[in-house]
Amino acid sequence: MAGEGDAAHQTHDGGCTCRAVRYRMTSAPLFVHCCHCRWCQRETGASFALNALIEADRVVLTAGAVDVVDTPSNSGKGQRIARCPTCRVALWSNYGGGGDKVRFVRVGTLDEPDRLPPDIHIYAASKQPWVVLPPGARAVPEYYKSSEVWPAASLARRAVLFPPA
Ligand SMILES: [Zn+2]
Numbered sequence: 001m002a003g004e005g006d007a008a009h010q011t012h013d014g015g016c017t018c019r020a021v022r023y024r025m026t027s028a029p030l031f032v033h034c035c036h037c038r039w040c041q042r043e044t045g046a047s048f049a050l051n052a053l054i055e056a057d058r059v060v061l062t063a064g065a066v067d068v069v070d071t072p073s074n075s076g077k078g079q080r081i082a083r084c085p086t087c088r089v090a091l092w093s094n095y096g097g098g099g100d101k102v103r104f105v106r107v108g109t110l111d112e113p114d115r116l117p118p119d120i121h122i123y124a125a126s127k128q129p130w131v132v133l134p135p136g137a138r139a140v141p142e143y144y145k146s147s148e149v150w151p152a153a154s155l156a157r158r159a160v161l162f163p164p165a
């Protein structure tokens, strides 16, 4: 298993469909969520959203700029979705809880999305029934505590973002 040493040197490039916006994740993500909530189903028009959680300063624009759209969210705290101003494809979101410090990068916008499979399936209670999770996949009915699930290296990175009071 790769440690933070390897993760620190990983990069992941992505962008929108019209290619006006390009970005780079400058390390591996903290964690990858496959979210089966009804909100993600509606917003993707599909069955789930695949989001790579990463520190905001580890996502750099390499071309173009994003338009940030305030959008309601399940939590009631709202989310801010960064979209290409031209083709309007959504590239990442910031949610109420993580504020501006954590971006939820939409894995499907990466050039090589296969490199980031989900670490956990969340809101599995509203999973569309034809979606069959792989044997052994970690899944929770709703949400979870990162302190109980994330690897130590990701928790250490989170502690830098959100220092204990
Ligand atoms: Zn575009």
Ligand SMILES: [Zn+2]
Binding pocket: 035, 036, 037, 038, 039, 040, 041, 049, 123
């Ligand atoms: Zn969701």
